[in-house]
Amino acid sequence: MERDVIWKKFRNNSGSGAGPQPLVELFGERRVLLEHHQGVLAYGKQEVRIKVRYGQVRVWGTGLCLSRMTAEQLVVCGHIGGVELLRNGGGGCE
Amino acid sequence: MVAVNEWTELEVTSADIPAAVSEYVRSGAELADIQEVDGLRILVTVRSADLPGLLALAGKRGDGTKILGRRGYAGILRRLGRHPVLIIGVLFLLFLTAFLPTRVLFVEVRGNENIPARRILEQAAQCGVYFGADRGSVRSERTKNALLEAIPELQWAGINTQGCLAVITVEERQIQSREPESGICSLVASRDGVIRQVTALRGTALCAPGQSVRAGEVLISGYTNCGGVLLAQGAEGEVFAETRRSLRAVTGAQWVLRGDFQGSETKISLILGKNRINFYEDSGILDASCVKMYTEYYMTLPGGFRLPLVLNVERRLYYGAAPGEVDPGRTDRILEEGSEAYLLEQMIGGQILEEASVPGEYQRYTEYICLEMIGQIRYEENTEIYGENYGTNR
Missing domain, CATH: 3.10.20.310 (membrane protein fhac)
Structure with missing residues (x-):
């Protein structure tokens, strides 16, 4: 698919050879897909924090739930208020 | 929509829900519909194939798990498998539907x-x-x-x-009435009487109303004189006459009378096609003191098809029977009715005009005046008149 080709190019151009890059996709205001995560740090109906390579991704809103979760992907559903990347201290894009 | 794979709904209790969920997915399990119940419990749906591993991991972590239910076709089939009688019944019904x-x-x-x-x-x-x-x-x-x-x-x-x-x-086949070889017949009187009505449809009437006739006399002849030619044919017609008949009817003084009710019993038999299977040992032959009532129960299929399987329930009521004298007045009425019925059967067609009886004890002598049809066909032998079968109407 074209989407996969585009993202593959981004990954390849990121300059990092150490593993896959986390990927966050927002579908409208109801679903967030997150790939290559490293686990859930906090889980609640108003906030979900997911650990990623550079820090954590914070999804906040109302009525949040994890509709699907595997070792590679997870999907957060609900009324999404916002998605935020919280970096670990310092550092830019690799 | 029902999923093909089987999924299990689980309630997980853990002190650290996010860590528990992360560890479950790292072990390879696929989780779906993760919903928070409270700070310590979540509802999660996991693929049934991953369930044993997840339960083992939860046990190691000290998390509590509770299976709430299963979803998917595999789960449905597994639940059905716990009801073998239902499955056998459904298969049997399908077999009947296809086979019958x-x-x-x-x-x-x-x-x-x-x-x-x-x-x-x-x-x-x-x-x-x-x-x-x-x-x-x-x-x-x-x-x-x-x-x-x-x-x-x-x-x-x-x-x-x-x-x-x-x-x-x-x-x-429509059975044709046998015609005699000659075809010539006359109507003769079957008994003595006084003619009241003559209707000759074919042949020559030799009697008239008011005339008395004796048994055997020709009433309507098959021969008709056509002025020089004798026409021979089968006579046909109706002759009603007033006749006298007498009957003596008798009955026994003692009859076997039904006594008090003594008991009942039920016998069951199964009729399969033309065969009867009795679930009792006696011959089924009973005397007059027993009353038998049948009830048949038919087995029918949905749609109205009736199977050749009938449950026959026979209920026998036993009464005491003892000889006893019958009231003469009752026997007189029975004799009167029986005599009249017998008499009407003896007539070809007619009615009873008058009767005079002499009743007696357990007997009755009655004389009847009847109006009945007394014509009776008598076939003639072939006769030669002016040559063989001359003028015969065939």
Whole structure:
């Protein structure tokens, strides 16, 4: 698919050879897909924090739930208020 | 929409829900519909194939798990498997639905009036039309020919199958009345009487109303004088006359009378097709002191098909029987009714005008005056008049 080709190019151009890059996709205001995560740090109906390579991704809103979760992907559903990347201290894009 | 794979709904209790969920997915389990119940519990749906591993991991972590239910076709089938009787019943019903319409379960005869249906059914059974026969093997032409050959009284026969019902339609031959060789007959008086009405349809009337006749006298002759030519034919007509009859009827002084009710019992038998299976040992022959009542219960399938399986419940009521003297007044009435019924049967056609009886004890002598038809056909032998069969009306 074209989407996969585009993202593959981004990954390849990121300059990092150490593993896959986390990927966050927002579908409208109801679903967030997150790939290559490293686990859930906090889980609640108003906030979900997911650990990623550079820090954590914070999804906040109302009525949040994890509709699907595997070792590679997870999907957060609900009324999404916002998605935020919280970096670990310092550092830019690799 | 029901999923093909089986999913299990689980309630997980853990002190650290996010860590527990992360560890579950790292072990390879796929989780879905993760919903928070409270700070310590979540509802999660996991693929049933991953369930053993997840439960083992939860046990190691010290998390509590509770299985709430299963989803998917695999789960449905597994639940059904716990009800073998239901599955067997459904399969049996499907088998009946597929198998029964291919068989003849009922055979019906239509159109017969004089020939017993049983005779036709027996012949049809020899030709392959019987209970349980394959519908496809019923050959209409072959069965028809066999029936017509076996039962000469049939003029036509046809077999049709409608579902499980085989219908044998027959048409009987119209039996022609036997005509005598000569064809000449006269109407003679069957008993003495006084003529009241004469109707000659064919032949010559030799009597008139008011005339008294004796038994054997010719009432309507088959010979008609046509002025030089004698026409011989079969006489036909009606002659009503007033006759006298007498009857003596007697009955016994003692009858076996029904006494008090002594008890009852129920006998059950099963009728399968033409066979009867009795669930009792006696012969079934009872005396007059017993009253027998039958109730038959038929087994029917949905749709109205009736199976040849009948439960016959026979209820016997036993009464005491002892000889006893009957009231003469009651016997007199019975004798009177019996005499009249017998007399009317003896007449060809008629009615009773008057009666005079002399009752007695357990007997009755009655004289009747009746108006009845007394004509009786008497065939004539061939006679030669001016040559053989001259003027014979054929």
